[in-house]
Amino acid sequence: MTNLEDKTLGYVTSVFPNKIQIEIDDITAFKKNVDEALGDLKIGSYLEISDNGGGKLIAIIESYKIELKEKDSTDDQEEVDKKVEPVYIIDAIPLGTIIEDSFVRGCDTLTIPPKGAKPAMHSDIKLIYENGFKLKERFLFSKLAQDNSIEIPVNGNKFFNKHFAIIGSSGSGKSHTTAKIIQKAVGAKDGTFELNNSHIVIFDIHNEYKTAFPNANLLDISNIVLPYWLLNGEELEELFLDTSDRNNYNQTSVLRRAITENKKKHNPKLTEVTFGTPCKFDIKEISNCLYNIHNETTDYTNNLIVKLATKDLVCSDINNKYKEFFWLIRNLVVLKKISYNDNC
Numbered sequence: 001m002t003n004l005e006d007k008t009l010g011y012v013t014s015v016f017p018n019k020i021q022i023e024i025d026d027i028t029a030f031k032k033n034v035d036e037a038l039g040d041l042k043i044g045s046y047l048e049i050s051d052n053g054g055g056k057l058i059a060i061i062e063s064y065k066i067e068l069k070e071k072d073s074t075d076d077q078e079e080v081d082k083k084v085e086p087v088y089i090i091d092a093i094p095l096g097t098i099i100e101d102s103f104v105r106g107c108d109t110l111t112i113p114p115k116g117a118k119p120a121m122h123s124d125i126k127l128i129y130e131n132g133f134k135l136k137e138r139f140l141f142s143k144l145a146q147d148n149s150i151e152i153p154v155n156g157n158k159f160f161n162k163h164f165a166i167i168g169s170s171g172s173g174k175s176h177t178t179a180k181i182i183q184k185a186v187g188a189k190d191g192t193f194e195l196n197n198s199h200i201v202i203f204d205i206h207n208e209y210k211t212a213f214p215n216a217n218l219l220d221i222s223n224i225v226l227p228y229w230l231l232n233g234e235e236l237e238e239l240f241l242d243t244s245d246r247n248n249y250n251q252t253s254v255l256r257r258a259i260t261e262n263k264k265k266h267n268p269k270l271t272e273v274t275f276g277t278p279c280k281f282d283i284k285e286i287s288n289c290l291y292n293i294h295n296e297t298t299d300y301t302n303n304l305i306v307k308l309a310t311k312d313l314v315c316s317d318i319n320n321k322y323k324e325f326f327w328l329i330r331n332l333v334v335l336k337k338i339s340y341n342d343n344c
Helices: 027-033 122-130 156-160 174-187 233-240 249-266 283-295 318-326
Strands: 011-016 019-024 046-051 056-070 084-098 103-105 114-119 138-143 151-155 302-306
Touching (some): 011 114, 027 084, 027 114, 056 122, 084 122, 122 151, 138 174, 151 156, 249 283, 249 318
Antiparallel strands (some): 011 019, 046 056
């Protein structure tokens, strides 16, 4: 049991670099110190831990547990069934120290032993966030959950110069939070942090932000055109081939070679070009090539000799054949089909 006469205080039982443990004998008396503006005492609430030197450490409740302890012995037989009472053990994370109406991160100035713990006051919590940044660095888009009158700023330059994520379950407000942050950033004109001449691009896959930014330049399927050569390999195969055909391996091989050779033709300055390289090629020439390959008739002794209606086309190698087929639809010799009667 505590020897402190003031039952409205908790007392510190252990101190670690990143955690402070506080024991509370009378939770009802302790909660009388809670500032009405901050609501009830709960996980996430702020505590004040003071010492005899006038120091004031601010910590936040991380977790708590309840232990049952025996009461002091008594001769009153009527109290036999009431030998235990609950004691609250609170684990709190230290945030920093208030020194001369200024909040300083860290907790190395508190003297030993600490005097006692109690719920932090509204004015002390407000100090944590009021003087953390210079005015032009303050970017504000949120308020303290326990008290909406306390604004929570961040350093705008650091906030937008690093990667950050907004994470939550479905329906928790991720899209709303994202819209709120961007609206605050582009609308800040009061001398605080401003995104001057910044460009913000939102990939609105689920069409959630159109109403939040009515003056934004909206690009969608109705007004944006992308060149076909920006399609990746899988998309190009879906465009040219029947992907439901399980036996289209040869078709895939021909298409890949044709597009690769055509990319090399139209991008001679590139040292290395593959099927997946995002560079320009001529889709009309690809169509010509595929048509010619599908209908070609070659010399049975050499498949690099293509039989044309006028004269033979002799190619030096397979790549040269593809290049010859790019130019136009060739007038190819039609392979004569032998009927049953012709063999009689």
